[in-house]
Amino acid sequence: MSDGELAKDIGPLAALTIGVGTMIGAGIFVLPRTAISQAGSFAIVAFTVGGAIALLTAFSASELGTAMPKSGGAYYYVNHALGPMFGSIAGWANWLGLAFASAFYMVGFGQYIQQIFGLSTAVGVGPISLDPVKLIALGGAALFIAVNYIGAKETGRLQNVIVVILVGILAVFTIYGGLQADPSNLPPTAGFSDTMAVTGIIFVSYLGFVQITSVAEEIQNPGVNLPRAVIGSVLLVTAIYALVLLTMAAAVEPGFINGLPTEQIAVVEVARILLGPVGAIAMLLGGLLATASSANASILASSRINFAMGRDGIVSESLNEIHPRFATPYRSIAVTGGLILLFIAAGTVETLASMGSVLHLIIYGLLNVGLIVMREGEPAEYDPDYTVPLYPVVPILGTLTSLGLIVFLPPVAIGLSGALVVGAVLWYFVYARSRATKEGILSQFILSRSDEMPDAAVNAATGVQPDGGNYRVMVPLANPEHETDLITLASAVAKQRGGTVVATHIVSVPDQTALAGAAERADEIDETSERLLASAKEDAKTFGVDVETRTIISHKSFEAIFDAAKSHDADLVVMGWGPDSHGSPGRAESAMDELTEAVPCDFLVMRDRGFDPSRILLPTAGGPDSDLTASIAKLLQAEYDSEVTLLNVADEGERDDAEAFLEAWADEHGLADATLRIETGDVETAIESAAEDATLLFVGATEEGLLRRLVGGSIVLDVVDDVECTVVLGEKHRHRGLLERLF
Amino acid sequence: MSDLLENVLLPVASEEDARTSARALTGHDYGTVTVVHVVEKADGAPDKAGVEQREQAAEEMFEAARAVLGDVETDVLYGSDVAETIFDAAAERNSSAIVVTPRGGNRFVQLITGDVALHLVTDTDRPVVVLPDDETDTDPPDTDE
Numbered sequence: 001m002s003d004g005e006l007a008k009d010i011g012p013l014a015a016l017t018i019g020v021g022t023m024i025g026a027g028i029f030v031l032p033r034t035a036i037s038q039a040g041s042f043a044i045v046a047f048t049v050g051g052a053i054a055l056l057t058a059f060s061a062s063e064l065g066t067a068m069p070k071s072g073g074a075y076y077y078v079n080h081a082l083g084p085m086f087g088s089i090a091g092w093a094n095w096l097g098l099a100f101a102s103a104f105y106m107v108g109f110g111q112y113i114q115q116i117f118g119l120s121t122a123v124g125v126g127p128i129s130l131d132p133v134k135l136i137a138l139g140g141a142a143l144f145i146a147v148n149y150i151g152a153k154e155t156g157r158l159q160n161v162i163v164v165i166l167v168g169i170l171a172v173f174t175i176y177g178g179l180q181a182d183p184s185n186l187p188p189t190a191g192f193s194d195t196m197a198v199t200g201i202i203f204v205s206y207l208g209f210v211q212i213t214s215v216a217e218e219i220q221n222p223g224v225n226l227p228r229a230v231i232g233s234v235l236l237v238t239a240i241y242a243l244v245l246l247t248m249a250a251a252v253e254p255g256f257i258n259g260l261p262t263e264q265i266a267v268v269e270v271a272r273i274l275l276g277p278v279g280a281i282a283m284l285l286g287g288l289l290a291t292a293s294s295a296n297a298s299i300l301a302s303s304r305i306n307f308a309m310g311r312d313g314i315v316s317e318s319l320n321e322i323h324p325r326f327a328t329p330y331r332s333i334a335v336t337g338g339l340i341l342l343f344i345a346a347g348t349v350e351t352l353a354s355m356g357s358v359l360h361l362i363i364y365g366l367l368n369v370g371l372i373v374m375r376e377g378e379p380a381e382y383d384p385d386y387t388v389p390l391y392p393v394v395p396i397l398g399t400l401t402s403l404g405l406i407v408f409l410p411p412v413a414i415g416l417s418g419a420l421v422v423g424a425v426l427w428y429f430v431y432a433r434s435r436a437t438k439e440g441i442l443s444q445f446i447l448s449r450s451d452e453m454p455d456a457a458v459n460a461a462t463g464v465q466p467d468g469g470n471y472r473v474m475v476p477l478a479n480p481e482h483e484t485d486l487i488t489l490a491s492a493v494a495k496q497r498g499g500t501v502v503a504t505h506i507v508s509v510p511d512q513t514a515l516a517g518a519a520e521r522a523d524e525i526d527e528t529s530e531r532l533l534a535s536a537k538e539d540a541k542t543f544g545v546d547v548e549t550r551t552i553i554s555h556k557s558f559e560a561i562f563d564a565a566k567s568h569d570a571d572l573v574v575m576g577w578g579p580d581s582h583g584s585p586g587r588a589e590s591a592m593d594e595l596t597e598a599v600p601c602d603f604l605v606m607r608d609r610g611f612d613p614s615r616i617l618l619p620t621a622g623g624p625d626s627d628l629t630a631s632i633a634k635l636l637q638a639e640y641d642s643e644v645t646l647l648n649v650a651d652e653g654e655r656d657d658a659e660a661f662l663e664a665w666a667d668e669h670g671l672a673d674a675t676l677r678i679e680t681g682d683v684e685t686a687i688e689s690a691a692e693d694a695t696l697l698f699v700g701a702t703e704e705g706l707l708r709r710l711v712g713g714s715i716v717l718d719v720v721d722d723v724e725c726t727v728v729l730g731e732k733h734r735h736r737g738l739l740e741r742l743f
Numbered sequence: 744m745s746d747l748l749e750n751v752l753l754p755v756a757s758e759e760d761a762r763t764s765a766r767a768l769t770g771h772d773y774g775t776v777t778v779v780h781v782v783e784k785a786d787g788a789p790d791k792a793g794v795e796q797r798e799q800a801a802e803e804m805f806e807a808a809r810a811v812l813g814d815v816e817t818d819v820l821y822g823s824d825v826a827e828t829i830f831d832a833a834a835e836r837n838s839s840a841i842v843v844t845p846r847g848g849n850r851f852v853q854l855i856t857g858d859v860a861l862h863l864v865t866d867t868d869r870p871v872v873v874l875p876d877d878e879t880d881t882d883p884p885d886t887d888e
Contacts, residue, residue: 006784006820006821006822007782007784007794007821009784009785009786009787009821009823010787010788010789011787014787014788018789070795071793071794071795071796072793148791151791151792152791153783153784153785153786153788153790153791153823155788156785156787156788156789156790157785157786157787157788159788160787160788214793215789215790215793217793217794217795218789218790218793218794297789300789300791301789303792303793304793304796307792307793307795307796311795311799320796322757322792322796322797322800324756324757324758324759324760325756325757325846326791327756327783327791327792327797328791328792329792329796
């Protein structure tokens with residue numbers, strides 16, 4: 001067995017018990033009374049409808065799980081498919097949803113302990129009076145947090161035993177109940193809205209199956225076992241719930257449950273009638289085990305989500321530090337634990353349950369949407385072993401029913417969850433956007449088809465893209481001939497700055513061709529794009545820098561470059577330019593907005609005559625644009641050991657001043673080892689003659705907007721055409737006011 | 744070089760442990776080193792931390808070891824019994840010795856985490872060399888190699 005397989009030690013039964021054990025918890029042991037008193041015999045329907053909604057999402061979760069068996073489960077799929085903004089929502093909702101659910105499980109645990117030991121009076125300390133249930137819940141939560149903080153591998157195996165015991169207890173209960181069931185006992189049925197309201201409340205009983213996907217990487221043969229465990233656990237649990245509810249409704253006289261004193265637990269009392277004291281004791285034990293195992297599994301799962309969020313830059317990686325001795329993600333568990341204690345102290349049973357449900361329903365909705373995006377976006381690496389039946393009906397229904405059920409939950413929970421979603425979006429923009437490293441399949445899909453998609457969609461997709469917080473060098477590519485040289489220059493800079501190269505194939509189509517028409521040639525374009533971008537990738541790889549690739553179809557190709565530079569948060573654009581490059585120089589429309597716009601980031605424009613950085617000539621008279629070319633020259637020097645010559649063209653008789661200036665300037669720009677050269681006379685002639693010895697000439701733009709006009713063809717720089725070496729023109733981005741930077 | 748340290752298996756449990764153990768080893772003549780980290784598996788149940796997370800942590804430990812020892816062979820191992828997994832790895836590589844540094848910790852901590860070092864020493868089928876941590880050893884005894 002290979003090491004990779006050794007890491008996978010969760011068999012099919014263990015995978016199933018993760019789902020069943022997490023789901024069978026406080027939901028079925030605490031909520032039947034509420035369900036029956038509010039929905040009558042339709043409580044059975046409510047539990048079945050809840051199971052059906054969960055099942056739809058279980059199909060989607062199974063497909064995504066077999067395609068991406070990664071730590072983090074639902075969060076990971078949403079982030080991968082829909083990008084980090086939705087990832088932030090899913091991550092926070094999943095994390096907090098688990099904390100709320102754990103708090104709910106522990107309150108259920110508290111109720112069972114209270115029943116067993118008969119604690120009923122409130123404990124009063126001065127003016128503060130604490131409900132004993134809450135006190136026990138807090139104590140129990142602290143215990144399970146501590147167990148996970150220290151980490152005991154035994155708890156995992158114990159879970160399997162607990163689940164078998166639980167299913168056994170509930171099976172005996174329903175069999176006995178079935179024997180004594182009498183349809184005449186069934187309470188009256190409730191209306192649609194009451195039934196749906198109960199479905200919303202009890203949905204907290206169906207939160208466990210997605211947790212199976214969060215340990216997908218540890219499951220043996222996930223292609224087969226993961227769908228079986230996810231779907232199987234939902235089916236099994238739904239059947240158990242429906243039978244338990246049927247027993248409770250039909251095996252005891254109508255009105256029995258409503259007539260119970262509030263401190264008694266309905267399931268326990270029904271078991272007492274059916275099976276005597278043994279039944280009550282078994283049910284009390286079952287309730288304890290069920291709530292404990294649910295809480296334990298949820299705390300464990302939440303640290304996986306934290307890990308996945310940290311890896312994608314949505315939360316700080318320091319949260320996921322592994323304890324040097326316990327080998328547990330102790331910080332993540334401590335923070336989650338703190339939240340659980342806070343929620344227990346602050347919330348009522350109903351709030352905790354409904355918060356857990358709403359937040360999970362949001363994730364389920366996003367998960368189904370994510371599946372649709374993965375199917376439609378067809379990323380090459382998406383190859384699930386299991387596929388949902390009746391696509392796209394199942395995921396669409398899954399989305400609608402999950403999000404639709406939220407409406408029936410208490411307004412307080414909806415409001416709080418809405419606030420959390422808004423908070424998660426703000427979190428993304430304020431904290432995570434500059435740190436997040438992953439782009440979703442959705443935005444890749446939209447952006448790669450910029451012109452087929454409505455503008456609003458494209459703008460929205462670019463607006464929320466992560467910028468990774470690192471240095472991004474965009475390389476617009478059109479002519480395959482110059483691809484290698486441009487990528488080489490860009491990669492050398494990116495390597496020195498620890499940044500990323502974004503190779504962008506700009507497909508220019510004539511104005512006469514509708515963009516939709518161009519899309520018909522999509523195959524042809526795709527092929528050229530693929531070839532061009534693949535070789536760009538190869539070239540950049542030789543430098544070991546990260547590469548991203550994009551294709552943009554546009555009428556005005558260099559306008560597209562400016563726009564793309566803005567929308568992709570490029571820090572530097574390295575583009576080629578020549579008679580056969582982007583757009584035809586001198587086109588009327590290109591001059592339209594040249595007067596107002598300068599470059600959106602630093603720009604290097606290369607007139608490529610072969611890339612050879614061995615002897616660099618850098619003429620300068622100071623100014624921000626030669627600051628840029630100087631810094632690039634310095635990076636190339638570090639990469640290639642280039643010989644750099646600085647040139648200043650002075651008036652006759654000012655040679656000394658010029659030399660002093662050049663020396664100071666070289667020093668200031670870290671180029672003290674460069675050769676200094678002073679010439680007199682006509683600037684262009686001087687540069688041209690100096691360039692005869694050079695392999696690469698850097699020219700800083702002398703004024704703002706120069707490059708735009710040059711590339712647009714509205715001015716001509718003779719020097720670029722007259723020299724024989726490759727020329728790189730640099731124009732620095734002028735930092736504007738905050739408002740302008742934002743838009 | 745003594746034959747004992749000819750082919751060393753160096754199990755590490757944390758980044759700090761990796762640094763300490765690697766530093767301790769550099770004080771001696773040694774041949775080849777394989778740095779390993781055991782990801783403790785729950786054997787049929789979810790682990791206390793995700794495998795990917797543990798592998799990432801292992802990579803950080805290996806980095807710390809490489810910073811001291813240079814480019815050495817590393818391996819992530821998986822097993823529900825840490826000591827047994829280390830023995831198996833040592834047998835597989837025909838290691839001349841397993842090298843560890845004491846990690847301290849009081850009885851309680853050792854009780855709840857399981858004392859791997861003790862298990863290593865008591866159940867071993869090959870030499871286990873316990874090297875003192877150079878940094879904490881403020882008054883090193885002057886011994887001749």
